[in-house]
Amino acid sequence: MRFDPEEIKKKASEDFDSTWNAGKEFVKKTGLNEQYPHLSLNYGKPHPIYETISRLRQAYLRMGFEEMMNPLIVDEREVHKQFGHEALAVLDRCYYLAGLPRPNVGISDECISDIKCILGDVSDEDIEVIRKILHSYKKGDVEGDDLIPEISSAINVSDALVVEMIDQVFPEFKELVPQSTKRTLRSHMTSGWFISLSSLQERSRPPFNLFSIDRCFRREQEEDAARLMTYYSASCVIMDEDVTVDHGKAVAQSLLSQFGFEKFMFRPDEKRSKYYVPDTQIEVFAYHPQLVGSKTKYSDGWVEIATFGIYSPTALAQYGISCPVMNLGLGVERLAMILYNATDIRSLIYPQIAQYTEWNMSDDxxxxxxxxxxxxxxxxxxxxxxxxxxxxxxxxxxxxxxxxxxxxxxxxxxxxxxxxxxxxxxxxxxxxxxxxxxxxxxxxxxxxxxxxxxxxxxxxxxxxxxxxxxxxxxxxxxxxxxxxxxxxxxxxxxxxxxxxxxxxxxxxxxxxxxxxxxxxxxxxxxxxxxxxxxxxxxx
Structure with missing residues (x-):
């Protein structure tokens, strides 16, 4: 697989011009510029992160990658399969999903008296209906957000009275404590790639060139100017018998050249993740001329922007994958901070929140x-x-x-x-x-x-x-x-x-x-x- 960075940059420029002109033509043809004059004058302001995601999507598509959505909720056993003995260290950074248990609610004579005080003159048949609906809720036949309307409709009383009854008569609902499951929120895109590739190879033959840009979650001790508890990962994989580290270098160069990066350095990554083949995990450093002399730690123009590597055959074997896989990933927020010359990720993502961003207004x-x-x-x-x-x-x-x-x-x-x-x-x-x-x-x-x-x-x-x-x-x-x-x-x-x-x-x-x-x-x-x-x- 070959990528020509100059040809891809040219295509990127042509795509932008085509999209912009098509948008203007649409507004003109539909008459929207007459009904809403501002549409013909203004171009909406995107959020920096979503704008960066949009540009990354187009960049991957121009390189011939197919877009994929990977599972966001991952069972902890998948992490054990991917990381082996290191899984516990990884799971320590994961968020586990929890849910409220369904209470086993009984209706005593005292409860019946309280229900009648709240709902008014309800019959014994109505009490039995309430009992059956609560039992169905316990079994999972009635969902939590349907419980109130189900009771209200069945005995013909208002939702407000049913809410008051649940609140006053059944303390079991107030005493519920969340119970953890074995499912986690994806902490890195690799968790999803193993699952997706394992299923995909059963229906198609490699090579696969896939990318996914989506949210990941990491249980940081605290958030700061460079780290958040949730972030976007822009990740791609090439699954091919002949894939090598050189493919990772070519993808990195072709992808990042579309964002103004000109020169690249590739260095072995000292972190050495368990799911990569030893000595194939590479950090990508890229040179951006606009960073030179900036008031950031990248004033020399060089910045660490991505990491790639070849998935370990041992980890792939856990999913029945025998074909080599190259994976490259970069943090969208890191790229956006460079493109928008930001020094604090919080102020870039949440400019509307006062504690993260200084409020400045222009004179005009x-x-x-x-x-x-x-x-x-x-x-x-x-x-x-x-x-x-x-x-x-x-x-x-x-x-x-x-x-x-x-x-x-x-x-x-x-x-x-x-x-x-x-x-x-x-x-x-x-x-x-x-x-x-x-x-x-x-x-x-x-x-x-x-x-x-x-x-x-x-x-x-x-x-x-x-x-x-x-x-x-x-x-x-x-x-x-x-x-x-x-x-x-x-x-x-x-x-x-x-x-x-x-x-x-x-x-x-x-x-x-x-x-x-x-x-x-x-x-x-x-x-x-x-x-x-x-x-x-x-x-």
Whole structure:
């Protein structure tokens, strides 16, 4: 079996382009891009582990391997067959499956009295029905999740009352203790390969080129940055009379070259697993140029990424397998950590869990969580808000006292006149902070003017909300006018003086943004002298 790494990499690129273009064409043909416009613009974000699994699957398929699902639940006797005298050490790392025993529940006269107190006026026939169903449950004829509905349906009472009866009358259910079985959760993919190959050879003739990417479980004492109690193994086998260690080297090179690895070193593995032929267990070290100079232990570019070997004839004989088998395996999480430049496996797998991942938001993400709270509901209200803004922009520096008519027209059935005013002397129509814009800068939420001092903050357009104090105030004033018209009022005035907090200028933050700012000890500094008043008369 030969693998050409360059040809496989070329095929990988062609497959990606083909899949991407087919997806875009499907969205276009079905009209989904019209019904759901975001589908034609965005590409969903996959989880790093599942994305790595997807790429590994395609890589194996391009190399001519057939995908297989191996047994996940393995009896301990299989481990003994594979490891011989070392089995106990392996089983120490396995999770054993346990289950709750079925209790032998009797119904005494006292129980009957308690049942009737809970269920009401049930007959002796109903009591006998309950007794028979509990007996069937003990024998396994009724499953645990069917017990409540079976009783409820048979005696025509509610599920809630049956649950209360089980809880109050039969303490045997509360006293159940799990009992271990001899079955384990697979701790390594090899456990499944022996079982699969043994059955497969009875129905087909080698050679077999198979791969499986699935979850394994290992009873670690604790989890840390490099180890978890469950992981994904990307494993393959070649079962062929002529298979050698060279096949393992060729598979490793062809597989990993599709992920950007360029050079390879092969070293004997000192662990020497019992199920491998001595001196055939090989560690694969691969060189990745993106790792060079990185802040990881792989800064020289070299990383241990896989292990392969030839299964021991002694272990294979336990399953009646006489044909040689080469097995290669790698940990998906290890590969994903390299591809995503991660230093802690927990934060890569569970980015949503706070104890594993530091919470970081970009300025533009925060900016999207800032909004104007009160906005007009009607077209007339929106016109009023725009007119207030235009009036202040044109006349904001006019010395006071002064008054400017901003808008006249109909709101509903009422005639409304809107004015921007400043009755006090020796000031201006609008205060100096009226044109301050709400921006996010270095995770601080600020209300700042567009001047040289805040040039850096203004340069990041995606972190600018586009909302000035004037804009949010005008929206509030327009909304107040709409409500005054609806309430039958003849006059309404909206005024803002010195702003100290966002709510005073009609600015609101989503709770998520508030939690983030508080947790990071960043600041919300939206304040300043606005001194603007809008008055409306309603006839």
């Amino acid at each position: 993400e925060l900016a999207k969580m800032i909004y104007v709270e009160d906005v007009p509901d009607t077209a007339a209200g929106m016109d009023i808000a725009e007119a207030i803004v235009a009036t202040c922009e044109e006349n904001g520096s006019t010395p006071s006292p002064c008054e400017f008519t901003a808008w006249e027209g109909k709101v509903g059935e009422k005639t409304v006149k809107v004015s921007v005013i400043e009755p006090e002397e020796n000031t201006k129509l609008c205060g100096p902070a009226v044109f301050n814009e709400v921006v996010v800068f270095e995770n601080d939420i600020l209300g700042v003017p567009d001047n040289k001092k805040w040039k850096k903050a203004m340069e990041n357009h995606s972190a600018r909300t586009g909302v000035r104090f004037l804009d949010s105030f005008a929206s509030k004033a327009a909304r107040d006018i709409e409500e005054a018209v609806a309430n039958g009022e003849s006059e309404v005035e909206t005024r803002v003086r010195i702003v100290k907090v966002p709510s005073e200028i009609n600015i609101c933050l989503e709770p998520l943004a508030n939690r983030y700012i508080t947790g990071k000890k960043k600041k919300i500094d939206i304040r300043g002298p606005v001194f603007t008043t809008v008055r409306a008369t309603i006839e």
